[in-house]
Amino acid sequence: MDRSEAQALLRVQLNDYRTRPYTSLTELVGTSERTEVVGPSGQPYQCVVNLMWDDKPRGNMRVLAAIDDGTFRTAVVPMTDDFIKAPDGSFVGES
Numbered sequence: 282m283d284r285s286e287a288q289a290l291l292r293v294q295l296n297d298y299r300t301r302p303y304t305s306l307t308e309l310v311g312t313s314e315r316t317e318v319v320g321p322s323g324q325p326y327q328c329v330v331n332l333m334w335d336d337k338p339r340g341n342m343r344v345l346a347a348i349d350d351g352t353f354r355t356a357v358v359p360m361t362d363d364f365i366k367a368p369d370g371s372f373v374g375e376s
Contacts, residue, residue: 282350286320287360291348294318294328295362298344303370306332306342318348326350335365341373342366 294316298306309332316328328348335341345363349355365373 282326282352282355282360283320283322283324284360286322286324287326287348287350288362290318290320290326291328291346291360291362294330294348295344295346295364298330298332298346299364299366299372303342303366303368306344306366307339310334310342324350327356329359335373340368
């Protein structure tokens with residue numbers, strides 16, 4: 282897996298969720314969205330985004346994304362990234 286290509290694709294997937302309002306994200310808590318994306322190299326990747334409450338319902342929300350290229354090694358240990366969004370729309374742990 283081309284790690285820099287996968288990381289860039291993962292960032293694009295997460296940025297889509299980062300721009301959504303907290304209230305619209307709450308409707309997706311407990312769901313998983315699977316998407317196949319193709320990198321500039323032509324390599325296909327599978328991306329999964331999960332939304333969950335970080336500590337308690339209606340509190341901070343964690344959005345976790347994982348990407349792999351379908352090989353056994355990366356499917357078992359995919360590249361991941363996440364963010365936590367507070368009810369006021371701010372991002373927890375980011376300055």
